[in-house]
Amino acid sequence: MTGRSDAEWEKRLSGQGDGTHLSRFKTARIEAKERKAAEAGPSPDRGASEGRLPPGQHRTEDFPVLDLGVRPLIDVRDWQLSIKGRVERPVDLSWDDFRALDQSAITSDIHCVTDWSRYDNQWRGVSGVTLMNLVRPLKEAAYLIIHCHDGYTTNLPLQGFLEPHSLVATHWNGRPLAREHGGPVRVVVPSLYFWKSAKWIKHILVSDRDVKGFWETRGYHNDGDPWKEQRYG
Numbered sequence: 061m062t063g064r065s066d067a068e069w070e071k072r073l074s075g076q077g078d079g080t081h082l083s084r085f086k087t088a089r090i091e092a093k094e095r096k097a098a099e100a101g102p103s104p105d106r107g108a109s110e111g112r113l114p115p116g117q118h119r120t121e122d123f124p125v126l127d128l129g130v131r132p133l134i135d136v137r138d139w140q141l142s143i144k145g146r147v148e149r150p151v152d153l154s155w156d157d158f159r160a161l162d163q164s165a166i167t168s169d170i171h172c173v174t175d176w177s178r179y180d181n182q183w184r185g186v187s188g189v190t191l192m193n194l195v196r197p198l199k200e201a202a203y204l205i206i207h208c209h210d211g212y213t214t215n216l217p218l219q220g221f222l223e224p225h226s227l228v229a230t231h232w233n234g235r236p237l238a239r240e241h242g243g244p245v246r247v248v249v250p251s252l253y254f255w256k257s258a259k260w261i262k263h264i265l266v267s268d269r270d271v272k273g274f275w276e277t278r279g280y281h282n283d284g285d286p287w288k289e290q291r292y293g
């Protein structure tokens with residue numbers, strides 16, 4: 061890190077209000093992360109940890125907030141999720157549509173590229189498998205490009221979204237997902253670093269080709285597997 065903690069940065073940035081265009085936040089914070097991505101080598105203890113904690117991570121009990129400083133306020137009455145692209149059956153889901161789908165409860169660990177891991181998060185929502193069964197990806201479908209209300213994007217393999225612990229979450233630890241953590245609805249893909257778990261989602265593009273997202277174009281690894289320590293580059 062660059063002296064100031066992520067939490068401190070978030071506090072500063074969030075004071076700048078909502079609804080502001082993303083480019084306004086391409087400021088010191090983002091540039092610092094880009095620099096870190098450019099300079100980073102493997103962490104010294106690579107391969108040293110075993111079991112549940114991926115290499116180079118440490119455990120935390122709290123739940124840090126990390127984003128670009130824009131935290132959209134989304135009323136569930138206006139909320140819509142579209143899933144389109146290389147699918148047989150594109151959908152525009154209202155909140156009621158989404159809540160009527162099969163709901164899953166999944167406990168998983170979070171691994172953030174900024175080195176913290178948080179164990180045993182209880183998520184509720186709709187699994188990636190349920191959503192993909194709904195839209196039915198075509199044979200050539202291989203990637204998801206996720207678009208969010210704050211302008212953030214991220215990409216991941218369709219396979220990752222179909223893993224049994226991946227879901228689109230509305231609840232965390234028994235409560236509706238807080239706005240700062242992506243409420244009303246975020247993606248959770250526990251097998252990848254947490255930057256792939258998009259908050260405030262509005263659109264999932266199912267694609268036959270990979271398109272790098274916000275951090276992936278700024279020096280973060282395209283794949284982001286914490287067990288392979290695919291942090292940067």
Ligand SMILES: Nc1nc2c(c(=O)[nH]1)N[C@H]1C(S)=C(S)[C@@H](COP(=O)(O)O)O[C@H]1N2
Pocket residue numbers: 123124125126127128129172173208209210212240241242254255256257258259260261
């Ligand atoms: N829409 C959106 N999703 C996002 C981000 C963001 O800036 N905007 N940041 C990502 C990053 S870098 C991380 S580490 C996690 C942080 O999630 P949290 O704030 O719930 O801990 O959200 C990810 N999803």
Ligand SMILES: [Mo]
Pocket residue numbers: 126172173174254255
């Ligand atoms: Mo992050």
